[in-house]
Amino acid sequence: MLARLLYSTKxxxxxxxxxxxxxxxxxxxxxxxxxxxxxxxxxxxxxxxxSALLMWGFALGxxxxxxxxxxxMAAAALTFIGxxxxxxxxxxxPRDKEDNAYLPSATEMRHSSFFGYVLVAVLLHESxxxxxxxxxxxxxxxxxxxxxxxxxxxxxxxxxxESIRSSVRTTPKE
Amino acid sequence: xxxxxxxxxxxxxFFLFILLEVASFALLFYFNNYQGSVWYTSANRVTASIDxxxxxxxxxxxxxxxxxxxxxxxxQLQRQIDVLRERLADLDHDSTETERLVAKSLEGYxxxxxxxxxxxxxxxxxxLVIDRGAKDGIRPEMGVVSGGGVVGIxxxxxxxxxxxxxxxxxxSSISCRIRNHRFFGYLQWDGGSPIEAYVSDIPRYARLKVGxxxxxxxxxxxxxxxxxxxxxxxxxNAPDGVTYRLDVTLGTDFGRLRDVTVIATENRAEIDTLxxxxxxxxxxx
Numbered sequence: 001m002l003a004r005l006l007y008s009t010k011x012x013x014x015x016x017x018x019x020x021x022x023x024x025x026x027x028x029x030x031x032x033x034x035x036x037x038x039x040x041x042x043x044x045x046x047x048x049x050x051s052a053l054l055m056w057g058f059a060l061g062x063x064x065x066x067x068x069x070x071x072x073m074a075a076a077a078l079t080f081i082g083x084x085x086x087x088x089x090x091x092x093x094p095r096d097k098e099d100n101a102y103l104p105s106a107t108e109m110r111h112s113s114f115f116g117y118v119l120v121a122v123l124l125h126e127s128x129x130x131x132x133x134x135x136x137x138x139x140x141x142x143x144x145x146x147x148x149x150x151x152x153x154x155x156x157x158x159x160x161x162e163s164i165r166s167s168v169r170t171t172p173k174e
Numbered sequence: 175x176x177x178x179x180x181x182x183x184x185x186x187x188f189f190l191f192i193l194l195e196v197a198s199f200a201l202l203f204y205f206n207n208y209q210g211s212v213w214y215t216s217a218n219r220v221t222a223s224i225d226x227x228x229x230x231x232x233x234x235x236x237x238x239x240x241x242x243x244x245x246x247x248x249x250q251l252q253r254q255i256d257v258l259r260e261r262l263a264d265l266d267h268d269s270t271e272t273e274r275l276v277a278k279s280l281e282g283y284x285x286x287x288x289x290x291x292x293x294x295x296x297x298x299x300x301x302l303v304i305d306r307g308a309k310d311g312i313r314p315e316m317g318v319v320s321g322g323g324v325v326g327i328x329x330x331x332x333x334x335x336x337x338x339x340x341x342x343x344x345x346s347s348i349s350c351r352i353r354n355h356r357f358f359g360y361l362q363w364d365g366g367s368p369i370e371a372y373v374s375d376i377p378r379y380a381r382l383k384v385g386x387x388x389x390x391x392x393x394x395x396x397x398x399x400x401x402x403x404x405x406x407x408x409x410x411n412a413p414d415g416v417t418y419r420l421d422v423t424l425g426t427d428f429g430r431l432r433d434v435t436v437i438a439t440e441n442r443a444e445i446d447t448l449x450x451x452x453x454x455x456x457x458x459x
Contacts, residue, residue: 072198
């Protein structure tokens with residue numbers, strides 16, 4: 001239990017720091033802003049209680065929001081991701097993993113399903129986040145470009161982080 | 175009832191989800207500039223009042239410093255105003271008939287422009303100091319004029335400054351005449367108003383009118399003939415019984431005198447000089 005909490009807290013702090021110090025300053029062509037902190041919710045153990053997922057999501061969003069002066073936006077988006085994560089994971093996870101708890105990752109799941117899992121979550125998150133930020137459909141083309149480019153960039157970064165994580169985790173074992 | 179509790183237990187995460195989303199949107203609406211524009215003003219007022227309180231305290235603590243800065247600034251501005259006002263007066267100044275006549279009668283003389291740097295008005299023996307001296311070619315007994323007319327005669331010269339004996343000095347005596355008449359006398363002053371002097375030694379048989387022009391005679395070489403001195407204000411009988419004493423309103427406003435011209439004459443003054451020396455020795459005794 002404690003090890004789990006430490007694991008979660010480590011990623012929580014690390015992803016917030018990355019977001020605040022690095023990713024918030026990236027605005028490719030004025031549209032694409034990577035928001036890879038959503039990765040935190042995706043890699044929580046599969047048996048994490050639904051309410052815990054919601055609380056983690058809200059807390060993460062709230063802290064990110066205070067740093068970016070976007071109160072409520074990331075919190076709303078991440079709470080939603082926390083809400084649908086069990087369903088998402090259930091949809092993408094392999095059948096044989098259903099029974100036992102595991103840490104969602106590219107190695108535990110198949111690469112393609114993990115990629116799909118990440119992509120759907122990121123798309124949902126970016127859609128909610130940028131819709132809330134714009135709060136109007138007046139510039140819907142711009143909003144779509146925003147969501148699409150940011151999702152692509154965020155997914156790319158999450159896959160990169162995931163590959164680093166799995167290589168780090170597998171290296172000591174061998 | 176049990177069913178309801180079961181339902182709540184089973185789906186409590188859903189209510190938590192709703193609660194957290196509501197909290198998120200509350201944050202969104204209450205704090206975000208754009209989305210919460212309805213509340214924007216009140217939020218802004220809170221921020222502003224906090225800022226103002228902070229600012230008030232800081233201002234109070236800085237008052238002394240601010241005060242001194244303001245005083246300094248004030249002095250600086252005052253000085254600037256003086257300079258600009260002077261420049262404006264110079265530019266606005268329209269040349270009068272008198273000035274043109276003075277300028278005309280001074281043609282052919284070497285003129286040295288000078289500025290009055292100090293003057294007195296209310297004493298019996300008033301003096302002016304001008305910012306030109308021996309280095310500039312000024313010697314004692316040279317005439318000094320201004321746009322308004324005669325000012326006085328250089329009395330002493332230093333290397334850079336000169337002392338001028340103006341017409342409003344009791345020891346001053348300037349040879350002058352009445353324009354278009356041949357009568358001449360001496361312009362003198364015995365205290366009182368700095369714009370009023372008198373001319374003595376005008377014979378009783380002269381037919382004069384109030385308002386006629388007194389000008390320099392040119393008998394001495396201090397002043398060229400025809401420089402405006404003033405106008406007759408009143409005609410009195412002199413106590414000696416044979417001459418008039420003419421009260422003269424001087425053309426030069428000594429109170430506001432600043433730009434003057436020294437007339438550089440090559441010949442030494444004679445008559446006026448002698449009179450000045452005579453008066454000097456008289457007073458010395």
